[in-house]
Amino acid sequence: MKSLFYKLLLIFFVLLIFIVGCKNKINSPSDYFEIDDESCIACGKCYDVCPYNAIEFNGEKLIIIQTKCVQCGECVAVCPTDAIH
Ligand code: SF4
Numbered sequence: 001m002k003s004l005f006y007k008l009l010l011i012f013f014v015l016l017i018f019i020v021g022c023k024n025k026i027n028s029p030s031d032y033f034e035i036d037d038e039s040c041i042a043c044g045k046c047y048d049v050c051p052y053n054a055i056e057f058n059g060e061k062l063i064i065i066q067t068k069c070v071q072c073g074e075c076v077a078v079c080p081t082d083a084i085h
């Protein structure tokens with residue numbers, strides 16, 4: 001009886017770790033990089049450096065295409081105004 005209890009306890013913790021792990025893999029919107037229009041001076045450095053062509057000009061401003069961005073951070077590193085968060 002006691003060993004059954006410990007087995008169930010073990011299964012419970014394994015399931016708990018699995019569920020927490022799965023939840024952490026789902027990106028929340030705050031995980032994505034975005035360009036802050038207020039700070040951006042449209043220098044184009046992020047556009048030039050992005051290895052995945054994930055930054056585009058939409059006619060008004062530079063935007064990050066979230067389906068292309070892999071969050072490598074290269075654009076963040078070159079931005080002179082710290083406009084990418
Ligand atoms: S984080 Fe990387 S992939 Fe995403 S826009 Fe910046 S340079 Fe491109």
Ligand code: SF4
Pocket residue numbers: 035039040041042043044045046047062078079080081082083084
């Ligand atoms: S590097 Fe920074 S300031 Fe320059 S265009 Fe990109 S977001 Fe704007």
